[in-house]
Amino acid sequence: MSQTPAGPEAGAEERPGRIDAVPVRHPGRWLGVAIISVLVAMFVNMLITNEKFNWPFVFESMFKPPVINGLLMGTLVVTALAMLIGVTLGVLLAVMRLSPNPVLSGVAFAFVWFFRGVPRLVLLTIMGSLGILFIGGLDIGIPFDQQILGLFGIDGDWRFLTLDANQVFVGVAGGAIGLGLSEAAYMAEIARAGILSVDSGQTEAAEALGMDGSTTMRRIVLPQAMRVIVPPTGNELISMVKDTSLLIGVPVSTELFFQLRSIGSRTYEVFPVLVAACIWYLIIGSILMVGQYYLERYFNRGYGARRDAAPVAANDTAEGV
Numbered sequence: 480m481s482q483t484p485a486g487p488e489a490g491a492e493e494r495p496g497r498i499d500a501v502p503v504r505h506p507g508r509w510l511g512v513a514i515i516s517v518l519v520a521m522f523v524n525m526l527i528t529n530e531k532f533n534w535p536f537v538f539e540s541m542f543k544p545p546v547i548n549g550l551l552m553g554t555l556v557v558t559a560l561a562m563l564i565g566v567t568l569g570v571l572l573a574v575m576r577l578s579p580n581p582v583l584s585g586v587a588f589a590f591v592w593f594f595r596g597v598p599r600l601v602l603l604t605i606m607g608s609l610g611i612l613f614i615g616g617l618d619i620g621i622p623f624d625q626q627i628l629g630l631f632g633i634d635g636d637w638r639f640l641t642l643d644a645n646q647v648f649v650g651v652a653g654g655a656i657g658l659g660l661s662e663a664a665y666m667a668e669i670a671r672a673g674i675l676s677v678d679s680g681q682t683e684a685a686e687a688l689g690m691d692g693s694t695t696m697r698r699i700v701l702p703q704a705m706r707v708i709v710p711p712t713g714n715e716l717i718s719m720v721k722d723t724s725l726l727i728g729v730p731v732s733t734e735l736f737f738q739l740r741s742i743g744s745r746t747y748e749v750f751p752v753l754v755a756a757c758i759w760y761l762i763i764g765s766i767l768m769v770g771q772y773y774l775e776r777y778f779n780r781g782y783g784a785r786r787d788a789a790p791v792a793a794n795d796t797a798e799g800v
Contacts, residue, residue, distance in 0.1 A: 553734025564659025569666025713771030
């Protein structure tokens with residue numbers, strides 16, 4: 480009766496031999512690379528050889544004083560003001576949507592429903608025409624005249640401020656208000672999603688520590704919700720920069736795209752000024768994308784550390800077993 484030999488030689492015979500693995504070939508990838516390379520070469524060749532681009536005129540028109548003024552006032556300033564209005568009002572509307580009070584929730588829903596449904600160009604055009612409704616001025620206060628108030632035995636005028644509607648709803652102010660109100664509807668949904676992403680146990684723990692609702696929202700919920708709110712807010716900011724080209728509906732003449740189109744109309748160089756506008760928007764968008772990256776990394780600090788630590792802890796436990 481034969482016995483299996485023991486020792487190092489037997490172990491060596493039982494081990495499998497070397498496997499000569501053949502790498503999997505991907506001809507489709509190389510075909511895709513070849514097609515993309517040809518298309519890129521065709522595009523670069525068009526940029527260099529086609530005289531219709533007129534690159535000297537493109538760069539000349541980009542830095543004309545009216546264009547720079549339109550970039551600063553109509554594009555950057557309106558974007559900053561509109562996003563300030565949109566983010567502030569959007570967070571307030573999100574809190575109202577989540578309120579158990581049906582009046583607050585209903586008002587917030589109606590606001591979001593209206594401003595999400597109306598196109599921004601149409602909204603800005605309406606903003607520029609609101610002076611028709613307030614020929615005598617925009618009155619701030621109790622909206623009743625003296626005769627109606629007299630029916631209730633009230634004397635005096637309860638309207639404490641009157642504004643010129645043609646100054647409020649036109650120009651840079653009107654454009655910022657119109658875009659800000661439209662942006663608030665989208666920011667309300669973004670903020671609401673961020674607030675709902677925070678575990679309810681965080682709110683319960685804050686209440687157990689004696690925090691009221693506003694303090695809990697400001698110091699506990701919103702800081703944790705920023706991880707979800709920041710990425711889409713960055714996208715909205717970049718979209719707002721591009722949507723300033725719609726300020727022609729107000730109308731606003733001190734705006735980047737309007738000024739470049741005016742140069743093209745005067746010089747009959749229509750296509751080069753459009754290229755100049757694209758370059759400016761790409762520059763601004765690229766800068767904002769870099770800022771968004773660092774902002775996302777800042778608010779993802781704790782979350783990323785916990786997420787990366789989980790697999791390490793699991794591996795250490797398995798090794799200990």
